[in-house]
Amino acid sequence: MSSMTMSRSNLWEVSSRTIVYAAIGAALYGVLGLFDFLLPGTGNVSIRPAFGIVTFFGYAFGPIVGLFSGLVGNAITDQLHGYGFTTYWNWSLANGLAGLIAGLAPLYLASWMSGAISRRAIAGAIAGAVGAVIGFLFVFSDIWVGGQSFDAVVTGSYVPVVVADVITAIIVTPILVYAWEPVKEQLGR
Amino acid sequence: MNIAPRYLGRGSWLARRDPRVLVLVSVLFIMAAIQVWDGRIVAALLAVAILYYRSAQIPFRDVRRNWLAALTLVTLVVVLNTLLTGSRLEGVVVHPFFSIPLLGTVVSAESLSYAATQWMRYVGMVTVGFPVAFCVAPSDFGATFARLGVPEKFAIGVDLTFRFLPSLGADYQQTIDAQRIRGYDPMAGRGGPIVRLRRMLPILTPLTVNAIAGAEDTIDAMDLRAFGTGKRTWLRHLRFERADWAIVLFFLGLAVLMTVAGFVSTSSHLWTPQLLIDLAGG
Numbered sequence: 001m002s003s004m005t006m007s008r009s010n011l012w013e014v015s016s017r018t019i020v021y022a023a024i025g026a027a028l029y030g031v032l033g034l035f036d037f038l039l040p041g042t043g044n045v046s047i048r049p050a051f052g053i054v055t056f057f058g059y060a061f062g063p064i065v066g067l068f069s070g071l072v073g074n075a076i077t078d079q080l081h082g083y084g085f086t087t088y089w090n091w092s093l094a095n096g097l098a099g100l101i102a103g104l105a106p107l108y109l110a111s112w113m114s115g116a117i118s119r120r121a122i123a124g125a126i127a128g129a130v131g132a133v134i135g136f137l138f139v140f141s142d143i144w145v146g147g148q149s150f151d152a153v154v155t156g157s158y159v160p161v162v163v164a165d166v167i168t169a170i171i172v173t174p175i176l177v178y179a180w181e182p183v184k185e186q187l188g189r
Numbered sequence: 190m191n192i193a194p195r196y197l198g199r200g201s202w203l204a205r206r207d208p209r210v211l212v213l214v215s216v217l218f219i220m221a222a223i224q225v226w227d228g229r230i231v232a233a234l235l236a237v238a239i240l241y242y243r244s245a246q247i248p249f250r251d252v253r254r255n256w257l258a259a260l261t262l263v264t265l266v267v268v269l270n271t272l273l274t275g276s277r278l279e280g281v282v283v284h285p286f287f288s289i290p291l292l293g294t295v296v297s298a299e300s301l302s303y304a305a306t307q308w309m310r311y312v313g314m315v316t317v318g319f320p321v322a323f324c325v326a327p328s329d330f331g332a333t334f335a336r337l338g339v340p341e342k343f344a345i346g347v348d349l350t351f352r353f354l355p356s357l358g359a360d361y362q363q364t365i366d367a368q369r370i371r372g373y374d375p376m377a378g379r380g381g382p383i384v385r386l387r388r389m390l391p392i393l394t395p396l397t398v399n400a401i402a403g404a405e406d407t408i409d410a411m412d413l414r415a416f417g418t419g420k421r422t423w424l425r426h427l428r429f430e431r432a433d434w435a436i437v438l439f440f441l442g443l444a445v446l447m448t449v450a451g452f453v454s455t456s457s458h459l460w461t462p463q464l465l466i467d468l469a470g471g
Contacts, residue, residue: 083319
């Protein structure tokens with residue numbers, strides 16, 4: 001599996017490299033997910049710099065890695081917070097879906113993923129933003145899980161989280177693409 | 190920085206159970222709780238959750254902050270839901286107390302009952318979730334998932350994730366120290382969330398790239414051991430004992446009971462105490 005040059009056919013390949021990258025993405029998200037800054041004007045929504053790791057891992061290493069990094073990474077953060085990974089399972093899955101959709105970039109951003117590094121970095125930002133906007137639609141499951149109203153989910157959860165995560169994804173993902181590309185060349189990936 | 194998961198329930202009755210029990214109980218409890226809106230039944234479920242939690246013997250002083258954070262989050266979610274929308278009360282006759290200025294939300298006997306029930310449901314779910322966080326040895330999660338029927342590669346990934354946590358925590362601290370030596374302190378200074386996000390980048394970027402580059406050894410080791418060519422066995426053997434079966438069957442029974450009750454009784458409908466209705470002038 002070569003990063004950022006995945007073809008449609010090997011998107012779903014699961015090798016030792018997939019497993020290890022996925023575990024590293026999840027562990028990084030789990031560790032760094034503990035650090036967040038409260039968004040002014042909201043009560044319970046914060047910017048988590050670590051979310052950029054989920055979108056970057058998805059974009060660079062594929063949908064399986066993105067799904068695992070978001071799903072297990074958020075579950076690890078919940079474990080470390082003490083809630084247990086099952087309590088907010090739907091939020092973990094939403095994070096995973098964001099990584100998965102960022103990882104599907106070769107399906108909708110194929111022409112941007114080859115050529116100059118600047119194009120690939122921009123594609124990373126777009127994939128991250130698309131992943132956050134679509135992936136976090138799953139938090140609407142709080143209507144059934146938590147008994148919240150549609151308006152409360154929109155104004156209290158979905159919109160603030162997507163705004164925060166889109167900002168994070170479009171800043172962090174391209175920077176990580178720029179940092180990773182030269183190292184990737186050195187490693188012969 | 191110590192980010193290793195804490196195994197605080199070590200030696201307790203619950204920690205001696207098969208770790209699959211703790212995961213299954215949490216899932217079954219959530220399945221039961223999300224089907225009920227009768228506050229009296231939700232209160233009974235919360236009582237069951239508290240009894241279950243007590244068997245984990247997690248020292249309160251070690252989790253005080255976790256509880257404070259969890260209860261704050263749950264309360265915020267419930268208050269927001271109640272203030273913004275007066276809860277979901279379609280088709281329910283309400284007995285109003287007053288309207289919130291500007292928002293126009295009606296606070297009624299029913300919306301307060303809804304909020305209280307919702308709060309108890311969330312707290313119940315968190316209560317059974319705490320033992321999953323503090324009573325399962327972190328090294329057992331891989332085997333637990335594998336024996337729960339989760340795809341083997343996913344289970345190995347979970348196992349690896351827990352193994353990476355301490356070393357990545359150490360790398361994180363080392364990166365901060367290295368940047369401080371260069372005169373850069375990500376924690377110093379003020380600014381809005383985006384400024385603070387940008388200040389984290391000199392930590393996040395080298396940490397991520399080093400972690401990926403350093404993964405080559407692990408990948409080589411797995412390939413040399415022919416990873417993925419055959420079925421993998423686990424060093425940790427898990428076995429259900431009689432007590433494990435009893436707990437799982439009890440919570441399974443609870444989930445089934447709540448499902449059936451949802452069809453044949455009013456358990457899935459909101460219950461409002463008469464006292465609140467009287468106070469609202471009903």
